[in-house]
Amino acid sequence: MKRIMxxxxxxxxxxxxxxxxxxxxxxxxxxxxxxxxAVLSTHTAFPKYTFRDLTDEMQPIADTFKELNLDFDALYTxxxxxxxxxxxxxxxxxxxxKPDTMIVVDPVMADNGVLxxxxxxxxxxxxxxxxxxxxxxIPNLTEAAFMLHIPYAENYDEAYxxxxxxxxxxxxxxxxxxxxxxxxxxxxxxxxxxxDTDSFYFYENEKLPVSYHGTxxxxxxCALGACMRGLSVDESLRLAVxxxxxxxxxxxxxPERRFYGVNFEEALPLLIxxxx
Ligand code: PXL
Numbered sequence: 454m455k456r457i458m459x460x461x462x463x464x465x466x467x468x469x470x471x472x473x474x475x476x477x478x479x480x481x482x483x484x485x486x487x488x489x490x491a492v493l494s495t496h497t498a499f500p501k502y503t504f505r506d507l508t509d510e511m512q513p514i515a516d517t518f519k520e521l522n523l524d525f526d527a528l529y530t531x532x533x534x535x536x537x538x539x540x541x542x543x544x545x546x547x548x549x550x551k552p553d554t555m556i557v558v559d560p561v562m563a564d565n566g567v568l569x570x571x572x573x574x575x576x577x578x579x580x581x582x583x584x585x586x587x588x589x590x591i592p593n594l595t596e597a598a599f600m601l602h603i604p605y606a607e608n609y610d611e612a613y614x615x616x617x618x619x620x621x622x623x624x625x626x627x628x629x630x631x632x633x634x635x636x637x638x639x640x641x642x643x644x645x646x647x648x649d650t651d652s653f654y655f656y657e658n659e660k661l662p663v664s665y666h667g668t669x670x671x672x673x674x675c676a677l678g679a680c681m682r683g684l685s686v687d688e689s690l691r692l693a694v695x696x697x698x699x700x701x702x703x704x705x706x707x708p709e710r711r712f713y714g715v716n717f718e719e720a721l722p723l724l725i726x727x728x729x
Contacts, residue, residue: 457525459471469532539582557590592621603617614636630686
């Protein structure tokens with residue numbers, strides 16, 4: 454069984470980061486190992502939350518992994534809270550990357566044209582440097598705009614998306630996948646560019662007239678889980694679009710839905726059946 458090491462926060466309530474990555478990667482049939490970056494009472498979209506930074510714990514944990522000769526088939530970073538943590542990830546990659554280790558960076562820091570609370574342009578610049586080390590990065594258009602220093606475009610066409618993708622790979626990553634790309638009325642999906650083969654991949658599915666928190670984490674966890682099960686990157690991105698849509702459909706039809714996250718739990722049968 455493949456083993457993913459994912460480095461991101463744990464928000465106790467809120468269905469994002471580790472509370473999404475763990476169940477989705479497990480359901481994909483892949484071992485999920487974690488290195489928590491911070492403990493929050495909830496994610497930062499709640500009106501009030503506690504935040505305990507775990508940076509000081511991270512290097513001792515990684516050193517102990519090293520002493521125990523633990524290794525990982527993939528390293529997956531999500532929400533990271535500080536410059537120190539970005540430096541730590543650099544060292545972690547240097548220490549744990551083997552020739553076939555897949556490095557996936559989801560540069561979680563912004564959406565809908567704005568940075569999440571606590572993030573700055575300087576952080577985006579440093580995140581762009583981390584993206585250079587990745588095999589696959591999974592930003593949305595807002596995160597891409599901040600990393601590339603281009604204005605956030607609410608209206609765009611296919612040529613714009615392709616241009617952004619090529620620029621993202623020029624940061625150094627092998628493959629960039631932009632999420633939340635809507636090029637046709639009523640449709641939304643993923644657009645990817647593979648720099649090594651100079652090829653694009655686009656897949657779209659139904660666009661629901663709603664948006665929910667945490668869909669980016671659902672998407673990235675599903676895509677990487679699928680890659681580890683042997684699907685190609687493009688096949689994995691396709692499954693991630695379908696699984697995210699199914700999660701949103703489950704949320705939309707749940708009369709007891711909560712405001713803060715998606716019902717990916719009820720979409721897990723789709724993920725499991727597509728991977729079996
Ligand atoms: O879903 C991304 C995410 C992860 N972790 C924390 C967050 C967010 C987005 O707001 O606040 C703590």
